[in-house]
Amino acid sequence: MSTALLTDHYELTMVEAAMRAGTAWRRCVFELFSRRLPEGRRYGVVAGVGRMLEALEEFRFDPAEIDFLAGRGIVSREMADWLAGYRFTGSVHGYAEGDLYFPGSPLLTVEGSFAEACILETLLLSIYNHDSAIASAASRMVMMAEGRPIIEMGSRRTHEEAAVAAARAAWITGFGPTSNLAAGMRYGVPTSGTAAHSFTLLHDSEEAAFAAQLETFGGQTTLLVDTYDIDAAVRTGVRLTDGQLGAVRIDSGDLAIVARQVRDLLDDLGATKTRIIVTSDLDEWQIAALRGAPVDGFGVGTSLVTGSGAPTCSFVYKLVARAASDDPEAPLVPVAKKSSHKSTVGGRKYALRRLGPDGIATAEVVGVGQPPTADHDDRDLIVPLVVDGTVVGAEPLEAARARHQAAMQELPLSGRRISRGDQAIPTIMVHHGSDGSDAVLGGGLEL
Amino acid sequence: MSTALLTDHYELTMVEAAMRAGTAWRRCVFELFSRRLPEGRRYGVVAGVGRMLEALEEFRFDPAEIDFLAGRGIVSREMADWLAGYRFTGSVHGYAEGDLYFPGSPLLTVEGSFAEACILETLLLSIYNHDSAIASAASRMVMMAEGRPIIEMGSRRTHEEAAVAAARAAWITGFGPTSNLAAGMRYGVPTSGTAAHSFTLLHDSEEAAFAAQLETFGGQTTLLVDTYDIDAAVRTGVRLTDGQLGAVRIDSGDLAIVARQVRDLLDDLGATKTRIIVTSDLDEWQIAALRGAPVDGFGVGTSLVTGSGAPTCSFVYKLVARAASDDPEAPLVPVAKKSSHKSTVGGRKYALRRLGPDGIATAEVVGVGQPPTADHDDRDLIVPLVVDGTVVGAEPLEAARARHQAAMQELPLSGRRISRGDQAIPTIMVHHGSDGSDAVLGGGLEL
Structure with a gap:
């Protein structure tokens, strides 16, 4: 064109x-x-x-x-x-x-x-x-993550073609996978994604939704646990996977506190290898503030595609x-x-x-x-x-x-x-x- | 596609x-x-x-x-x-x-x-x-311009496809023409533009540059007058057009003060119908601040395509x-x-x-x-x-x-x-x- x-x-x-x-x-x-x-x-x-x-x-x-x-x-x-x-x-x-x-x-x-x-x-x-x-904003986020992976997921918050370019730019600076499929196809950036709240709401119960996701993608998938009650969701996820759940994602609340509570709960339930991914309005400052928190990965959206200010x-x-x-x-x-x-x-x-x-x-x-x-x-x-x-x-x-x-x-x-x-x-x-x-x-x- | x-x-x-x-x-x-x-x-x-x-x-x-x-x-x-x-x-x-x-x-x-x-x-x-x-940012700029035209010229400060969409969105809210040619072709938004500083610098003198532009586009064109010395440039433009110059554009300095000086000079030279366009890092606040200034039109770039904050x-x-x-x-x-x-x-x-x-x-x-x-x-x-x-x-x-x-x-x-x-x-x-x-x-x- x-x-x-x-x-x-x-x-x-x-x-x-x-x-x-x-x-x-x-x-x-x-x-x-x-x-x-x-x-x-x-x-x-x-x-x-x-x-x-x-x-x-x-x-x-x-x-x-x-x-x-x-x-x-x-x-x-x-x-x-x-x-x-x-x-x-x-x-x-x-x-x-x-x-x-x-x-x-x-x-x-x-x-x-x-x-x-x-x-x-x-x-x-x-x-x-x-x-x-x-890229200039992304690089600062990668610095603050100190080796923990950051998933790029900002496509929805910027022009649809700018989103593809943003995913490409983020990858250059050391980001992990992107949610953007076009960036995968055009530039070979790895893509990833699992489920939104709508998927849980679609089903007759959270357990039914989790079971559907686990049935399709196996126990190493990431379950989104904050649609209703985080504690109950984590317990359901661990139970359905016999403690072998890959990861949970938290998308709301005070992430430092919630991540600690979820880590403790996972460990109590024996799911010591289940990772915690957090994704709610993060930027480089929030990532830095979560250094002491038991967070295994970040998802960054709005602040990435808008250059963080x-x-x-x-x-x-x-x-x-x-x-x-x-x-x-x-x-x-x-x-x-x-x-x-x-x-x-x-x-x-x-x-x-x-x-x-x-x-x-x-x-x-x-x-x-x-x-x-x-x-x-x-x-x-x-x-x-x-x-x-x-x-x-x-x-x-x-x-x-x-x-x-x-x-x-x-x-x-x-x-x-x-x-x-x-x-x-x-x-x-x-x-x-x-x-x-x-x-x-x-x-x-x-x- | x-x-x-x-x-x-x-x-x-x-x-x-x-x-x-x-x-x-x-x-x-x-x-x-x-x-x-x-x-x-x-x-x-x-x-x-x-x-x-x-x-x-x-x-x-x-x-x-x-x-x-x-x-x-x-x-x-x-x-x-x-x-x-x-x-x-x-x-x-x-x-x-x-x-x-x-x-x-x-x-x-x-x-x-x-x-x-x-x-x-x-x-x-x-x-x-x-x-x-x-569009939400553009609408505020149109309000503050109180009927004076605003040219959309932010393409260079955003993703090349986002630029086309931005020109379209600005037009909806009442902006004047856009600089973006693709927005003209795809959406019928009127386009306009005359010259940058590089055009003046290309020529052996400012007068040679102005003469070239006037020869091609006639006296109703807009001359960019702040490459070297604004006073001298305005005098040259008026002289070359026998006082019938369409407009001058000012792209630097304290616009309220400079616009007043240029207006006085134009009037002194008899070019009372020559309009003044200003274009340096404007946003809705700057436009509002120029309400009392003798400005006939605005060009807005960065703040438009970035949603003004x-x-x-x-x-x-x-x-x-x-x-x-x-x-x-x-x-x-x-x-x-x-x-x-x-x-x-x-x-x-x-x-x-x-x-x-x-x-x-x-x-x-x-x-x-x-x-x-x-x-x-x-x-x-x-x-x-x-x-x-x-x-x-x-x-x-x-x-x-x-x-x-x-x-x-x-x-x-x-x-x-x-x-x-x-x-x-x-x-x-x-x-x-x-x-x-x-x-x-x-x-x-x-x-």
């Missing part, structure tokens, strides 16, 4: 005007970055890279799209002809999926003619702003360099907007994560031009994603999941906390040529 | 277990409702109805989906065969799109066998929770009645979960908006069974959407837009404020048969 109209109207009007002015083919460099993290967050997680590469390959204007655009007078006939043949022929470099980012990190660098790079703006931002917001990142897509003239051989010159509070740093960037001898990150180093010669243990953060129109950066989702885990290991301990604080490592924005010094940014400063 | 896997795994496991237990064909009534509004909100807006009806018609399991489900062992072969023939044959009644809702309003009532109604849960909730969250509704989908036994002729009996803080009211509901003699709403009246005979000016809120599997509730988007405007006129003045408060009218939950009195809920009370 074409992704070409998942685009803002003004991308096309800009290209149209630039075509007429003869400037549409100037070579350009666009950069996708953020000026800040959500308030109090210490790091962000890059997600959406694989989805972006898929969407880019489907970014073509089919006859239906052309008919709409030309028929409504949104584009001229000449522009429609150009759109009909559109294929991105430029290059994209950027951060790999699952890695961390900070204010000023150049997550994507898109090179091509103004026309071909400009019209990707909205689609690239949509994918990155959504998926990275989910930060439902979008603040990524922008800015022109940072362009050909100095219409001459095809013209050199690139850096450009930047000058208005207050929203200034950008012109030029094509490199990015390195500076690591100490212990392998712990000390800074995000971003600069224009070529990276400095390695007198530090720097990790180059930029990988090729698209080269001359060909996607080269596709990878299995497991690679992003492994990368995220590795990147988290590089974070200083102070960065691995959910309390509000400054960014975990400062962004060093290297400005060459002025006074020779590096500008150090961080702690919530805007670029 | 099939929507059938935009579904939680547990819907299928429940149906599978119910099939084996022989309870899957019991006639059931599910209800979609919310126990509360987002904190401080006075009303909610129903959106997603039309999208739900389209998604329902595409809810079928094609061979690819069946292969995935059976191949992964998510469903049995028997269940796969049933899914392959799945078509919803039941009925859906509910609130019409664009109308208002309150805690306890039965937005959807879905009747069918347990199997066929259960597996729609996730998809229905996803669509309603997203679209209604956007409430990115999802808290709609749930609960079994409220089922056949008393497996007998096909068995009567329906109300059912309800009993756990603390999440109790539901069993039974199939009616819903009326009680209106005073002045046409102003005084209560949301919800009860089980048949509505009371009309000794009030009640407006019946429930319309048929699907009857015996056939969609009957489809309508042009303009109908929802008109309905929203009419429903807002019914709200008491105290409900048409954006400050935090109680729900605009109380929900009266009519319980028949106990002590004869009605239970009145409202003011943030949970049902």
